[in-house]
Amino acid sequence: MQITLNVNGVSRALDLDTRVTLLDALRHHLRLTGSKKGCDHGQCGACTVLANGRRINACLSLAVMHDGDAITTVEGLHEADGAGLQQAVIDHDGFQCGYCTPGQLCSAIGMLDELAQGWPSHASDGLEGPFTLTQAEIAERMSGNLCRCSCYPGINAAIRDAAKTGTGATEAAE
Amino acid sequence: MRPFDYHRARDLQDAQTDYVSGAAFIAGGTNLLDLMKLQVMTPERLVDISRLGLDRIEDDGDGLRIGATVTNSDLAADPRVRRRWPVLSRALLAGASGQLRNKATTGGNLLQRTRCPYFYDPDTPCNKRDPGSGCAAMGGELRNHAVLGTSAHCLALSPGDMPVALRALDAVIEIRGTDGRTRAQPMEGFHRLPGDTPERETVLDPGELITAVRLPAPRGDRQVYRKVRDRASYAFALVSVAAVLRLEGGVISHAALGFGGLGTVPWRDPEVDALLTAERPSAALFDEAATLLLRGAEPREGTAFKLPLARRVLRAVLEEATQ
Numbered sequence: 001m002q003i004t005l006n007v008n009g010v011s012r013a014l015d016l017d018t019r020v021t022l023l024d025a026l027r028h029h030l031r032l033t034g035s036k037k038g039c040d041h042g043q044c045g046a047c048t049v050l051a052n053g054r055r056i057n058a059c060l061s062l063a064v065m066h067d068g069d070a071i072t073t074v075e076g077l078h079e080a081d082g083a084g085l086q087q088a089v090i091d092h093d094g095f096q097c098g099y100c101t102p103g104q105l106c107s108a109i110g111m112l113d114e115l116a117q118g119w120p121s122h123a124s125d126g127l128e129g130p131f132t133l134t135q136a137e138i139a140e141r142m143s144g145n146l147c148r149c150s151c152y153p154g155i156n157a158a159i160r161d162a163a164k165t166g167t168g169a170t171e172a173a174e
Numbered sequence: 175m176r177p178f179d180y181h182r183a184r185d186l187q188d189a190q191t192d193y194v195s196g197a198a199f200i201a202g203g204t205n206l207l208d209l210m211k212l213q214v215m216t217p218e219r220l221v222d223i224s225r226l227g228l229d230r231i232e233d234d235g236d237g238l239r240i241g242a243t244v245t246n247s248d249l250a251a252d253p254r255v256r257r258r259w260p261v262l263s264r265a266l267l268a269g270a271s272g273q274l275r276n277k278a279t280t281g282g283n284l285l286q287r288t289r290c291p292y293f294y295d296p297d298t299p300c301n302k303r304d305p306g307s308g309c310a311a312m313g314g315e316l317r318n319h320a321v322l323g324t325s326a327h328c329l330a331l332s333p334g335d336m337p338v339a340l341r342a343l344d345a346v347i348e349i350r351g352t353d354g355r356t357r358a359q360p361m362e363g364f365h366r367l368p369g370d371t372p373e374r375e376t377v378l379d380p381g382e383l384i385t386a387v388r389l390p391a392p393r394g395d396r397q398v399y400r401k402v403r404d405r406a407s408y409a410f411a412l413v414s415v416a417a418v419l420r421l422e423g424g425v426i427s428h429a430a431l432g433f434g435g436l437g438t439v440p441w442r443d444p445e446v447d448a449l450l451t452a453e454r455p456s457a458a459l460f461d462e463a464a465t466l467l468l469r470g471a472e473p474r475e476g477t478a479f480k481l482p483l484a485r486r487v488l489r490a491v492l493e494e495a496t497q
Contacts, residue, residue, distance in 0.1 A: 143407035144271025
């Protein structure tokens with residue numbers, strides 16, 4: 001089946017079997033191997049990308065259902081306000097093996113945008129906001145991304161830094 | 175995954191014309207694709223209903239009409255829902271992860287399949303997956319299985335948080351029949367008890383589509399959702415309670431309780447609601463409500479912990495809702 005994906009600002013035409021997930025289309029057909037396959041069942045978050053600005057699990061999505069969509073992967077994150085967050089993750093040692101990192105980065109950018117839009121979370125005291133990016137809020141909002149090396153303190157600190165310095169969502173950080 | 179045809183529907187009529195025996199509708203796909211990868215579900219055709227404009231939340235008299243493909247995140251964040259139906263926002267936010275909530279839809283969430291590990295394992299017998307093959311959960315290892323509404327054929331727990339809140343809110347499901355006519359189905363009665371046909375989980379017939387969920391004006395302003403699970407986030411409920419209450423002059427004038435983690439369907443017991451109504455809140459009353467709720471429970475080794483847990487969670491929720 002023929003589809004077009006706009007990946008990191010570039011229009012890419014693909015001819016795919018209907019079974020190909022968005023993740024496999026990116027990795028195997030477009031050779032963008034930054035997005036990782038961890039569990040392939042939506043449990044680990046290593047495959048997280050932004051689809052039309054929203055974070056999703058690329059492994060639980062069919063490529064043909066994304067015909068015409070704008071997809072941002074870790075390879076394009078620096079052009080999507082992600083450079084500051086990437087640097088902050090390095091500064092805070094927010095990874096060890098690095099396998100979950102692309103998904104953590106894309107997820108964090110999506111999460112900060114959700115926060116900027118005033119979305120509440122399970123960890124929020126009230127539903128009305130404004131919401132402060134506490135440790136508990138970050139842990140809850142990032143719970144779809146696992147790190148087997150358990151670099152959560154570094155990832156958490158990097159996200160707080162990036163939010164403060166205006167990467168991703170400016171206003172929402174404390 | 176087994177091979178399948180893919181059809182992107184242009185409109186509702188088209189979607190239902192495209193639907194053939196052995197097909198499945200797909201919107202968010204977070205549950206369906208997972209099950210297809212494991213070959214627990216093997217549809218021969220997918221009919222994509224994600225671009226039919228069913229993603230709007232509209233005022234509906236004094237209530238709301240939520241389109242079937244409104245995502246869990248959009249619904250949880252809607253300012254009207256947050257203000258007047260907070261128990262629904264809370265239930266949605268207690269479920270899944272940020273990524274999944276951005277994909278999972280309102281209609282799909284009502285059709286979410288059980289997480290019984292034997293249902294997920296095609297090498298074991300399961301009456302839900304393969305009718306008549308038996309139930310590996312009976313005599314198997316149990317933990318997150320149902321204790322209410324079970325049958326000799328199935329112990330599968332109804333997953334999900336949103337449906338629990340929708341039961342307490344008296345939501346109504348809009349279903350478009352294969353003849354193109356729309357009917358209104360209250361949450362009560364939408365999900366079927368397993369009985370001897372656990373493969374039939376709802377009253378939907380093949381080819382019928384959920385088009386929207388209608389929320390009537392809330393009947394109680396004291397709304398609480400409490401979920402207890404094995405870890406703090408991104409886990410299914412061991413026990414959850416949705417409470418919608420109204421207090422007038424210190425007396426409970428409206429009580430509607432939904433329960434997750436307990437039943438084979440999103441649970442609500444009208445006798446429990448009736449017991450609480452027109453009474454003054456007290457520890458003794460709450461305990462009586464728990465006893466009534468659990469009177470028909472069938473705990474087994476591995477699930478017996480849910481009974482005292484449900485009692486404590488119910489008491490805590492009612493204390494919070496009536497304070």
